[in-house]
Amino acid sequence: MSATRPRVTRIVWTVLFVAGVAAIPVLNRRTLATAPAGDAGRFGFHLQDVARDVGVDFVHQPPTFDPQLGHIMPQVASTGASVAVADFDRDGWQDFYLTNSADNSHNRLYRNGGDGHFTDVAEQLGVADVNRTGTGVSMGAVWGDYDNDGYEDLLVYKYGGPLLFHNDGGKGFADVSARAGMPKWVNANSATWLDFDRDGRLDLFIAGYWPDGVNLWRLQTTRIMPESFEYAANGGRKYLLRNKGDGTFEDVTQAMGITSRRWTLAVAAADLRGTGYPDLFFANDYGVSELYANDGGKRFVDVAETTGVGRTPKSGMNASFGDIFNDGRLAIYKANISEPGVLVQGNDLWVPKEGANAGGAYDNLAPSLGVDLGGWSWGAQFGDLNNDGTLDLYLVNGYVSAGERSSYWYDFSVIAVGHSSIIGDARNWPDMKGRSFSGYQRKRVWVNDGVGRFTEVAQTVGASDNYDGRAVALADLGNRGVLDVIVANQGGPALVYRNTVTPRRHWIDVELEGTASNRSAIGARVETTFGGRTQRQDVLAASGFSAQNQRRIHVGLGGATAVDRVTIVWPSGRRQVIERPAIDQLHRVKEPA
Amino acid sequence: MTEVTGAAAAGPLPKQWLRLDNRFLPPLLITSILLTAHLSFGILEGWERTGLAIVTAFATEMALGRITYGKWPYAASAYITGISVGILLRSPFLWPYALCAFISIASKYVLRFRGRHLWNPSNLGVSLVLFLAPDTVSLLSVQWGNVVAPMVVIWLLGSVIVWRVGRFYLSATYVASFLLFSFIRAAVTGVPWVAAVAPITGPMYQLFIFFMVTDPKVTVRPMWAQCLVVFIVAFVELILRLNEVVYAPFYALCFVGPSALLVEMWRDARRAKMQVRAA
Numbered sequence: 001m002s003a004t005r006p007r008v009t010r011i012v013w014t015v016l017f018v019a020g021v022a023a024i025p026v027l028n029r030r031t032l033a034t035a036p037a038g039d040a041g042r043f044g045f046h047l048q049d050v051a052r053d054v055g056v057d058f059v060h061q062p063p064t065f066d067p068q069l070g071h072i073m074p075q076v077a078s079t080g081a082s083v084a085v086a087d088f089d090r091d092g093w094q095d096f097y098l099t100n101s102a103d104n105s106h107n108r109l110y111r112n113g114g115d116g117h118f119t120d121v122a123e124q125l126g127v128a129d130v131n132r133t134g135t136g137v138s139m140g141a142v143w144g145d146y147d148n149d150g151y152e153d154l155l156v157y158k159y160g161g162p163l164l165f166h167n168d169g170g171k172g173f174a175d176v177s178a179r180a181g182m183p184k185w186v187n188a189n190s191a192t193w194l195d196f197d198r199d200g201r202l203d204l205f206i207a208g209y210w211p212d213g214v215n216l217w218r219l220q221t222t223r224i225m226p227e228s229f230e231y232a233a234n235g236g237r238k239y240l241l242r243n244k245g246d247g248t249f250e251d252v253t254q255a256m257g258i259t260s261r262r263w264t265l266a267v268a269a270a271d272l273r274g275t276g277y278p279d280l281f282f283a284n285d286y287g288v289s290e291l292y293a294n295d296g297g298k299r300f301v302d303v304a305e306t307t308g309v310g311r312t313p314k315s316g317m318n319a320s321f322g323d324i325f326n327d328g329r330l331a332i333y334k335a336n337i338s339e340p341g342v343l344v345q346g347n348d349l350w351v352p353k354e355g356a357n358a359g360g361a362y363d364n365l366a367p368s369l370g371v372d373l374g375g376w377s378w379g380a381q382f383g384d385l386n387n388d389g390t391l392d393l394y395l396v397n398g399y400v401s402a403g404e405r406s407s408y409w410y411d412f413s414v415i416a417v418g419h420s421s422i423i424g425d426a427r428n429w430p431d432m433k434g435r436s437f438s439g440y441q442r443k444r445v446w447v448n449d450g451v452g453r454f455t456e457v458a459q460t461v462g463a464s465d466n467y468d469g470r471a472v473a474l475a476d477l478g479n480r481g482v483l484d485v486i487v488a489n490q491g492g493p494a495l496v497y498r499n500t501v502t503p504r505r506h507w508i509d510v511e512l513e514g515t516a517s518n519r520s521a522i523g524a525r526v527e528t529t530f531g532g533r534t535q536r537q538d539v540l541a542a543s544g545f546s547a548q549n550q551r552r553i554h555v556g557l558g559g560a561t562a563v564d565r566v567t568i569v570w571p572s573g574r575r576q577v578i579e580r581p582a583i584d585q586l587h588r589v590k591e592p593a
Numbered sequence: 594m595t596e597v598t599g600a601a602a603a604g605p606l607p608k609q610w611l612r613l614d615n616r617f618l619p620p621l622l623i624t625s626i627l628l629t630a631h632l633s634f635g636i637l638e639g640w641e642r643t644g645l646a647i648v649t650a651f652a653t654e655m656a657l658g659r660i661t662y663g664k665w666p667y668a669a670s671a672y673i674t675g676i677s678v679g680i681l682l683r684s685p686f687l688w689p690y691a692l693c694a695f696i697s698i699a700s701k702y703v704l705r706f707r708g709r710h711l712w713n714p715s716n717l718g719v720s721l722v723l724f725l726a727p728d729t730v731s732l733l734s735v736q737w738g739n740v741v742a743p744m745v746v747i748w749l750l751g752s753v754i755v756w757r758v759g760r761f762y763l764s765a766t767y768v769a770s771f772l773l774f775s776f777i778r779a780a781v782t783g784v785p786w787v788a789a790v791a792p793i794t795g796p797m798y799q800l801f802i803f804f805m806v807t808d809p810k811v812t813v814r815p816m817w818a819q820c821l822v823v824f825i826v827a828f829v830e831l832i833l834r835l836n837e838v839v840y841a842p843f844y845a846l847c848f849v850g851p852s853a854l855l856v857e858m859w860r861d862a863r864r865a866k867m868q869v870r871a872a
Contacts, residue, residue, distance in 0.1 A: 009661050010703070017703040020696045021721060027688050028726035231634060288635075311635050341727035342839050346685030367685040373728065410837035411784060418791025419741055428791075430784040 032373065034456040043447050043455075044386035044505065047462040047485060047497040055118045056110055058494040061102035063137045063159070065216040071431040074400040076216070077101075079189055079265075081470040081488035082140035082546030086152040087112075089170030094475040094550050096486055097127070097154065098494055099138035105131050107138055107156070112477060126173045127154060127165055134217075136160010136185065140471070140546035144193030146202045146243055148519040157188040157206055159216060181249045185212055187236050192542035194269035194278045195518045195571050196256075197297035201243040202518045202541075207264035207282060208236020222426040226263055229416040229423065230313035232286035235263035240300075257299045262287045266545045268319040270538045271525065272330055274358035276573055278523050281309075283316030283334045283545075289348075293359075308362045309334075314345040318545045322382030322391045323536040324351070324369075324448060328527065330536065332362070335377030335395065335545070339438055342409050346372035347380075347395075370454045371395075371446050376438035379545035383474040383483045387505035387556030389531065390450035394443075396469025396487055400432070401439030408437040440466045467492035473543075475550035481507040481584060483554055488546070506557040508566070509586040512539060516572040517591055523571035526553045531560035557583060618754045620669045623676050623804065626747055630796065633743060636680070636733065642690045643679025649694035650675030657702045670714075671698060673804070677715040681800065682722065683731045693718040707858055711851035713808045720847040723840050732840055733797050744794060751803035760807040766820045767806045768793065770827030778834055801842050812850070813857045822853040 051057070060081040062074075069076050080101025088095050093112035100107050106129055109122035122128035131137045136158040143152040151167035164180045165173035187210035193202045210216065211234065214224050226232035238258050241249035258280075266283040273279060277294035284290060288310040292300035304310020309332065318335035329352045336345040349366035352359055366372035374380075375397040382391040400408070411430035415423055422428050443463045446454035458464070467489035474483040477496070485497035508528065512521035524539040537553045557563065563583055568576040570591050581587055627643070630636045637643055650671040658666030678694045697718030701710040704717070722730050755761045771793055779789040792798055806826060812819050826842070826849045833841035 006661065013657060013661070013699055013702045017696065017699040020692055020699065021725070024689075024692060024722055024725040027686075027692070028729050031686060031729045312637075313635065339731075341723070342731060344683055344685065344729060344731040372685045407837075410834075410839055411788070413839045414784075414792055415788050417795030417797065418788070419744075419794040422787050422791045422794070428785050428787050430782075430788050 034459070041502070043457050043461055044388055044502040045461060045482075046500045047445075048500070049462075049465065049495045050498045051494060051496040054116055054496055056494055056496050058098050058100075058108050058110075058120075060098070060489060060491055060494070061100055061105045062491045063101045063216075064103065066219040068219050068222050069216070069426055072426060072429045074402065074432055075437065076426075078399060078468075078490060079470060079546070080137060080139050081490045081492075081494075082138070083471045083473045083486050083488040083494070084141040084143055084154075084548040085473050085475040085486070085550045086143035086548070087550075088143070088152050088154075088167060090151065091170075093479065094477055094552075096473065096475065097122075097141050097143075098488055099141055099156065099546075100131060101137040101139070103131060103133045103137065105137070107131070107141075114479075116478065125171070126175070127156070130156055130158075130163055139189050140191065142191050142193060142542045142548050143520075144202045144204075144522060144541050145518065145520045146193070146204070147247060148201065148514075150513075150519060152520065155191055155193070155204065155206075157186065157191040159187045159210070161185050162188065162191070162206055176247065180247060181241070181251075183212075183239055183251075186239065187212065187214060187216070189265050189546065190267045190542060192267050192269050192540075193520070193522055194280070194541065195523055196240070196269075196278060196294055196300075197242065198277060198571055198573070199243075199245075200514070200516055200518055200572065201245050202520065202522060203243045204239075204241040204249060205267060205269065205280065206239040206241070207267045208238060209263055209265065209285070211236050211261075223424055225424050225426050225429070226286040227420040227424045229286055230315075232263055233261050234424075235261055235284075235286070237261060238264070255299075257301060258292060260284075260290055260302075262290065264290075265317045266319040266542075268321060268540060268543055269523070270321050270330060270540060271523065272321075272332075272352075272359040276569075278571075279359070281319050281332055283319040285315050285317065286313075287316075288313045289316050289334060307360060308364075309348070309350045314348070317378050318380045319542075320380050320382055320544045321538065321540070322393070324349075324382070324391055325452075326390060326450065326533040326535045328534060328536045329354075329358075330538070331365075333371070333380050333382065333393065335374060335380055335397075337376050337438070338373045339376065339409060342413055344373075347374050347377055348372075369452060370456070371444075374444045375441040377444075378470045379472045379547050381472050381474050381544050381547070381549060383549070384507075384554065384556035385445070385474075385483055385485075385499060385501075386447065387482065387501050387507050387558065388450075389533070389535070389556050389558035389560065390448040391535070392448050393446040393454060394463070394472055394474070394485060395446070396443055396472045396489075398439055398441040398466065398468040400437040401466070401468050402432075402436045403434050404436065404440065406433075406435040408432050408435040412437065439468065442466060443469060463497065465489075465495060467495075471545055471547035473547045473549050474554075476509070476552065476554060479586070481509065481554075505559075506561060506583045508555050508557065508563055508581060508583050510553040510555075510566060510568075511551065511586060511588045512553075512568065512570075513588070513590045514570060514572070515591040515593060516574065517570045520551060521571065521591070522551070525569040527567040527569075528553075528555045529564040529567070530555075530557050530562065552586070617669070618757060619804070620672055620676075622750055622754045623673055623680075623800075625750065626800070627676060627680055629743060629746060630680075636796070642682075642684075642687060643676065645687055646679035646682070646690040646694040647672060647675030649691045650678065650698050653695050653698040657699065661702055674698060674715045674718075677800065677804065678718060681715070681719055681733050681797070683733060684729055686729055689722050689726060689730045693722045696721060706855065709854065709858075711854050712847065713805055713850060716805050716808075716843060716846050716850070720840070720843050723843065732843070733800075741794075744796075744799065747796075747799045747803070751799065755803055755807055758807075762816065763807045763812070763819060763823050764802045766823045767802055767827055770824045771830075774827055774831040778831060781835060798842070801846075805843075805846055808850075813853050818853075818857070822849060825849050825853070
């Protein structure tokens with residue numbers, strides 16, 4: 001070997017090493033790429049917060065628990081802001097319900113006047129004063145017509161006794177909780193309506209977060225925290241309540257095989273496996289997700305491990321479904337935590353594998369599609385925000401915004417790794433001392449190009465708030481053929497983003513009413529074929545985190561000027577095809593006899 | 594992480610075939626840790642990330658070693674580095690695993706002084722990636738169940754193995770120093786002592802204690818000096834922790850390890866010069 005060879009090789013290795021090190025920050029930046037500012041027109045829509053202008057002046061108040069939790073109160077009292085959309089009075093305009101969470105605070109029901117203004121009618125209709133001391137406080141709500149009388153009824157789930165309100169013809173609500181057989185106390189952060197046995201009546205699922213025996217206002221012990229940051233199974237029990245059809249419900253949770261004691265933060269139900277029966281997906285905090293496959297309405301089996309969605313434990317906070325490739329496959333979006341320099345879990349976008357049995361196996365495509373890094377992520381929704389024919393994704397985030405220059409993350413990283421006897425006792429958790437904890441985060445709005453890439457455009461299109469977002473819901477509040485955005489912020493104001501979409505983008509809306517199926521048509525599958533593609537959307541109850549979108553299906557058509565057909569698969573199993581429906585209008589469809 | 598020493602790599606194989614060669618112990622330990630952790634707790638998001646790190650480390654070692662020295666290098670070192678990177682790094686992306694493994698191995702061929710490389714390869718690689726890519730990379734921290742059973746297995750296995758390779762005193766010195774400094778941290782910051790001591794019950798620390806602070810390639814020679822270096826690592830970690838640096842132990846070792854080596858080399862050179870003068 002010549003004398004110069006070692007020197008040359010050393011130089012080559014040095015250049016390669018330096019290049020490798022230099023590539024790290026470059027790749028880091030490229031991963032975070034967002035759309036350039038001032039380029040809103042390119043994406044075909046713009047959002048503007050008009051909450052105050054349209055009469056929505058709600059500011060959420062968080063709960064205050066036992067003083068023994070005072071040092072970590074912002075963490076344990078970090079949920080409760082929620083939004084649920086429904087046309088409760090059947091006047092053709094979407095209304096929405098917002099929950100409040102301080103003792104004796106009042107919830108709001110905003111009635112859409114159809115003239116661009118909203119009026120709070122919660123007091124008048126009897127669904128405001130639901131957070132009285134000793135009864136628990138609201139964590140969320142979900143609409144569903146459980147008695148098939150044509151009017152959406154309201155379930156308010158709480159850290160406390162869940163409340164079921166019967167909608168009396170859109171003119172008032174009656175508390176029927178006791179008569180219906182609601183559980184006495186559930187520390188729940190999520191619930192949904194589903195017709196799991198396809199008997200034409202909506203059943204109810206409520207997911208406990210804290211164990212039922214924990215009264216957060218009067219602690220018997222401070223050993224109430226999760227036993228592990230990522231493997232905890234000491235959370236609340238779940239309730240699957242079967243609708244008996246006489247206004248009462250029976251608890252069939254155990255009989256149906258749902259045994260989870262994980263810390264569930266979000267639940268959503270849809271037919272993910274093509275069986276005709278709705279399956280249940282749980283996004284669990286402090287652990288793996290669960291996917292309960294519905295076996296013909298006779299039992300549920302957790303298939304999360306075998307399908308891949310429940311293998312890696314993270315901090316799940318959202319469950320929403322969307323056909324992101326317009327190929328009829330419903331992807332599952334689960335929000336987690338990403339904090340630069342500390343914990344980068346990345347959000348999950350579970351997409352069914354091509355060629356596999358429907359819903360039999362999933363791949364997490366969030367990193368490759370660019371929808372993984374969303375900060376401390378909470379609620380998210382799929383919807384076509386720019387009417388280009390593909391489903392976009394709106395994500396809210398931020399945990400605790402307090403001292404702007406201080407962070408609790410270091411102390412959290414210390415306690416979170418500790419042995420279960422350490423992490424499980426609230427007394428051991430370091431004092432937050434007014435520090436922020438993933439606070440003041442910028443939101444994410446990802447525009448879907450339909451061929452495998454999402455571009456983050458939140459700042460560009462006007463979603464520029466930095467509140468501690470919890471729930472987000474999409475609804476066409478002005479019957480304009482666009483999806484507006486309602487955001488519920490923890491300890492902050494509710495936002496109503498009015499959406500302005502570039503003209504000449506067509507759309508079609510479909511609103512379903514079941515007959516043999518449940519009247520809300522929850523669980524129906526709507527496939528819209530246009531421009532050589534077919535987009536699937538399902539009618540859902542809960543979606544996201546503590547949220548519910550409008551039941552109406554909204555499909556943007558992009559440049560297409562016609563719809564070939566709309567195929568509806570009703571929960572009853574009936575199939576209905578509407579050929580060449582008119583575009584740029586709403587179609588109200590009743591299930592054929 | 595702990596590398597197989599050059600002497601051990603070149604040494605004769607044991608005569609008794611049943612007697613396990615010390616060279617194989619660290620790779621076996623880290624493999625068993627990975628398998629135990631993943632099969633019981635699913636710590637890996639997928640085998641592809643760890644596999645990519647191992648393959649990259651192996652390919653880099655083979656290429657650089659062969660071209661630089663004209664012979665195939667011993668593969669266990671690259672395997673340990675690759676598997677360590679695969680276990681420790683957390684990222685939704687693939688590139689950090691490949692890049693970190695490459696940088697770790699390449700550092701052994703680039704960052705050399707007087708014939709020795711200065712950094713523990715994976716300690717340097719992981720520290721660089723954490724520092725330069727905070728938005729996309731974090732470290733194994735909580736993905737181990739917060740239960741004691743797997744920790745006990747690792748403590749037992751790790752202790753036996755570092756005892757056999759004659760470096761148990763380093764792990765013990767570090768643990769004792771950490772516990773001592775955790776009292777100080779608790780007193781200064783006001784956090785409960787159990788919170789201050791909590792990190793050492795987590796998985797990241799087990800890898801650090803048994804593989805990084807015991808690396809013979811990058812520690813000084815005398816036993817007392819090695820213990821002093823480990824104590825200083827724990828002290829610098831204390832300073833970093835008081836400044837709320839999450840990955841304090843990795844950065845501390847990254848600063849202190851090479852500094853100690855350089856001091857030793859400087860002292861050796863001065864001593865040699867004095868001996869020459871005296872002669």
